[in-house]
Amino acid sequence: xxxxxxxxxxxxxxxxxxxxxxxxxxxxxxxxxxxxxxxxxxxxxxxxxxxxxxxxxxxxxxxxxxxxxxxxxxxxxxxxxxxxxxxxxxxxxxxxxxxxxxxxxxxxxxxxxxxxxxxxxxxxxxxxxxxxxxxxxxxxxxxxxxxxxxxxxxxxxxxxxxxxxxxxxxxxxxxxxxxxxxxxxxxxxx
Numbered sequence: 681x682x683x684x685x686x687x688x689x690x691x692x693x694x695x696x697x698x699x700x701x702x703x704x705x706x707x708x709x710x711x712x713x714x715x716x717x718x719x720x721x722x723x724x725x726x727x728x729x730x731x732x733x734x735x736x737x738x739x740x741x742x743x744x745x746x747x748x749x750x751x752x753x754x755x756x757x758x759x760x761x762x763x764x765x766x767x768x769x770x771x772x773x774x775x776x777x778x779x780x781x782x783x784x785x786x787x788x789x790x791x792x793x794x795x796x797x798x799x800x801x802x803x804x805x806x807x808x809x810x811x812x813x814x815x816x817x818x819x820x821x822x823x824x825x826x827x828x829x830x831x832x833x834x835x836x837x838x839x840x841x842x843x844x845x846x847x848x849x850x851x852x853x854x855x856x857x858x859x860x861x862x863x864x865x866x867x868x869x870x
Contacts, residue, residue, distance in 0.1 A: 681727045682725075682763075683720075683727040683729050684726060684764055684766070684767060685728075685729040685763055685765075686728070686731060686766075686767045686769060687731045688734075688791070689733055689734055689771065689791065690732075690734065691771075692733065692769045692771040694730055694733065696848060697847040698728055699847075701728075701852055701856060702723050704728075706721070706730060718730070718731055718732070718755055731755070732748050734748065734790055760801045763803050764863060765804050765805075765859065765863070766803050766805045766806070767805075767806050767859070768794065768795060768805055768808065769808045770810065772809040772810060772812055772814075773814050773821075775791070775809075775825055775828065776821070776828060778791075779791065779792065789828070791828075792828065795829050806841060806842075806858060806862070807829065807841055807842045808843055808845050809821070809822055809842055809843065810845050810846065811846060812846045813846040819834065819835070822842060822844060823835050825842060826838055826842055840858065843858055
């Protein structure tokens with residue numbers, strides 16, 4: 681079955697976003713790590729998949745966190761032909777800081793690696809820049825997201841890739857439209 685996967689760091693709001701988009705009951709929690717394995721939900725004529733978050737998870741040791749990250753990669757590789765679209769959810773309030781911290785340690789940030797991985801597999805990606813209701817300077821924050829993912833600012837030239845959202849506040853209209861447009865575009869090209 682064709683699917684849209686939602687991926688991202690732990691506690692960025694993937695499950696909350698899916699709940700707000702679909703109206704389906706999806707387990708969410710205040711602590712990171714509620715979703716431990718892919719959760720599949722029927723939606724229209726496709727499947728929505730809520731992937732576990734990567735990075736810190738409450739009550740999960742480092743080895744367990746690495747195993748979950750490996751499982752995410754294997755899932756994506758094994759299901760690439762069925763994945764219509766990946767929605768990579770980022771916490772806009774902390775994304776730039778986290779990416780810069782990893783970069784200073786001469787490590788490739790997981791989000792950057794994942795974004796490049798989707799591109800290598802030719803899977804279309806939308807960046808859902810979540811928690812926008814907590815951002816003071818919208819354009820500065822979104823330019824930072826674009827730049828850290830290898831897209832030249834200003835972010836507004838990437839409206840087909842970067843969508844500001846607030847899952848908790850319900851500001852999802854642009855994301856819903858873009859997902860629908862991408863699904864229709866894929867359906868028409870098949």
